[in-house]
Amino acid sequence: MDPDRAVTIIGSGLAGSEAAWQLARRGVQVTLREMRPAVSTPAHQTGEFAELVCSNSLKSEAPGSAPFLLKQELRRLSSLLLAVAEGCRVPAGQALAVDRVAFAQQVTAALSAEPGIRIERVEAAAIPPERPLILATGPLTRDALAGDIRRVTGDDHLYFYDAISPIVAADSIDTSIAFSASRYGKGGDDYLNCPFTPEEYKLFYETLIGADSYPLREFERTPFFEGCLPVEELARRGVDTLRFGPMKPVGLTDPRTGRPPYAAVQLRRENLLADAYNLVGFQNHLRFGEQERVFRLIPGLARARFLRFGQIHRNTYVNAPAVLTAHLELRNAPGVFVAGQLCGLEGYVEAIATGKLAALQVVRRLEDRPPLLFPRGTALGSLQHALAYSDPANYQPVNMTLALLPPVDEAFRRRYRSKSDRHRRQVEDALASFDEFIRNEDVAAAGGD
DSSP: OOGGGEEEEEOOSHHHHHHHHHHHTTTOEEEEEOOTTTSOOSSOOSSOTTOOOSOSEEEEOOTTSHHHHHHHHHHHTTOHHHHHHHHTEEOOTTEEEEOHHHHHHHHHHHHHTOTTEEEEOOOOSSOOSOSSEEEOOOTTOOHHHHHHHHHHHOOSOOEEEEEEOOEEEGGGSOTTTSEEOOGGGTTOSOEEEEEEOHHHHHHHHHHHHTSOBOOOOSSTTOOBOGGGOOHHHHHTTOTTTGGGTTTOOTTOOBTTTTBOOSEEEEEEEOSTTOOEEEETTOOOOBOHHHHHHHHTTSTTOTTOOEEEOOEEEEEEOOOHHHHBOTTSBBTTSTTEEEOGGGGTBOSHHHHHHHHHHHHHHHHHHHTTOOOOOOOTTSHHHHHHHHHHHSOOTTOOOBOOOGGGSOOOOHHHHHHOOSHHHHHHHHHHHHHHHHHHHHHHHTHHHHHTO
16 A cells, blocks of 8 residues: 555545545545444444435435535536435435435445455544544544544534434325325425324424423533424424424425415435335434324324434534634644534535545645635535634534525626526526636546546
């Protein structure tokens, strides 16, 4: 192994897996260290790479959306994980959702067959001495390694709580009540929808806010991530909060009444067999028995059989603008790059994106080239900008949204008065800027895609 063309990656989640593949395909010898299955986490169930532990959705494919823009940029850079996702796709309207078991298995097989990747099943209890190094241990980074990261960064706030949604067996759903439809008929009938009357909603709401939760024994004052609030926490903000959030009925028509329901819970397919569905937006930290009691009040789920309950777990991340450069390198530890949710972003595709970015930065470092900064008006450039230049006070991880792009001026708003037209044009302009940049920088060719 050429020591001048070698890199160590800690963690084989979405970011670590993408980074390993990209580096190996660029002629870099990769040592990929993964502690599972010998040492697991509160959320993982297997030792497979890129295991999805929350939703199975990689978000919207609508052309005027931020998730679409980010995925398109990654596709232009030959993302392995997005290619695998396409092959494991399950119907989910305008979203890219995957069979999570097949997805993880195929990513694992691809990396295991790659001659440029050496896999070591061992836990990293501290930041290894090898440089360059990519830390991609994810939101469930173990305490020992998190402590070492805290020591290096000087950051005392490396954690927050997140939650995951329950999954129910398809054959336990009453389809005489739950109906197939996507909102506004977009994307086919890929969701099951559980419709509420006002009386059913009132009973469900009151039962939910009175249900017993597991106590937060550690770091009790730690805030939840606003983009993934437990459903019971969201409900406590007001009786109608759920009806304007995960239970919004807009764009749906109950075939039994011919009218929109008062509220609705959407169920999304978990796999290609369609034998399991997750409750969209119903991440929670209720006690397991309480989850059965409360969620069986959802019309159509009176006899639901739960394959997985919602859970609470600790998410670990660095205060990116305080400790990272725009090219994902720790300011206090040259040669150490951070990727995935650990670097201060939230979301599956964002994790893949930072894995790709970290890989490109390592290649540039090995070739004595300057760091790669994508244009501010692209999705990747906007993520780099958000990580480096957000306010470090009370920093929380961010998703890719169009709000991260440079603000449009008044002339642009006058020209594109419709929000959908404006968003579509923003995405088109961003992709045009991205394409010009990678041509001029020869990013894809230099990487050997």
